[in-house]
Amino acid sequence: MAPNSMAEIRNNLERLRSQIPAGVSLLAVSKFHPVEAVREAYGCGQRLFGESRVDELAAKAQAMPEDCRWHFIGHVQTNKLRRLVPHADVIESVDSERLLRLIDSESARAGRRIEVLLQVHVAAEETKTGFTPDELLQCARACANLNNVTIRGVMGMATNTDSTERINADFAAIAETGRRLREIIPGATELSMGMSGDWPLAVSHGATIVRIGTDIFGSRM
Numbered sequence: 340m341a342p343n344s345m346a347e348i349r350n351n352l353e354r355l356r357s358q359i360p361a362g363v364s365l366l367a368v369s370k371f372h373p374v375e376a377v378r379e380a381y382g383c384g385q386r387l388f389g390e391s392r393v394d395e396l397a398a399k400a401q402a403m404p405e406d407c408r409w410h411f412i413g414h415v416q417t418n419k420l421r422r423l424v425p426h427a428d429v430i431e432s433v434d435s436e437r438l439l440r441l442i443d444s445e446s447a448r449a450g451r452r453i454e455v456l457l458q459v460h461v462a463a464e465e466t467k468t469g470f471t472p473d474e475l476l477q478c479a480r481a482c483a484n485l486n487n488v489t490i491r492g493v494m495g496m497a498t499n500t501d502s503t504e505r506i507n508a509d510f511a512a513i514a515e516t517g518r519r520l521r522e523i524i525p526g527a528t529e530l531s532m533g534m535s536g537d538w539p540l541a542v543s544h545g546a547t548i549v550r551i552g553t554d555i556f557g558s559r560m
């Protein structure tokens with residue numbers, strides 16, 4: 340397995356665009372792929388990109404045109420927040436109230452308002468980070484009115500399994516958490532779920548953002 344050629348990236352993006360329903364955003368997850376691959380996707384009209392490491396997001400954001408939008412989807416090390424906040428448009432992987440409050444104060448310091456998604460953990464794997472649904476709602480109640488962050492919705496991941504039943508149950512649980520979040524914050528309408536292997540199921544459960552890496556860029560080195 341190798342990263343895809345530029346022609347493959349182009350074909351994959353065109354195919355995905357024809358498959359993903361209107362109203363669902365395609366986040367192109369470019370992590371571990373070189374900026375040339377990002378540029379190729381940009382040349383096909385892609386503007387929304389996802390990265391999971393702060394230094395990599397910052398470097399690519401600085402190398403690419405201003406009209407790209409960058410979503411951070413990885414674990415946030417708080418000592419790197421100061422580098423992340425000027426470049427990220429959305430931090431999707433907020434998994435604690437402490438982190439959310441730090442993002443608020445760093446955003447204030449940087450003179451910007453940043454959008455976040457709260458990450459919910461429903462998958463079977465212990466390693467996948469995120470709030471439990473109840474913790475997430477509690478955090479939203481406590482932080483609904485921060486000055487420099489806007490809570491825009493929920494991000495989640497299904498269990499990595501062949502069981503369609505389990506994946507469906509996970510996406511249903513993420514969507515239900517989003518529905519309960521909107522009772523607290525009506526504008527929190529984004530539901531980021533679904534990756535290369537499972538995005539059609541996520542869309543059937545109401546995903547508004549699908550995060551796709553491998554099916555665009557090929558395997559990561």
Ligand SMILES: *Cc1c(COP(=O)(O)O)cnc(C)c1O
Binds near residue numbers: 534
């Ligand atoms: C890497 C990653 C993706 C993309 O995964 P693919 O299987 O390559 O599509 C999506 N979401 C998160 C949080 C990721 O870390």
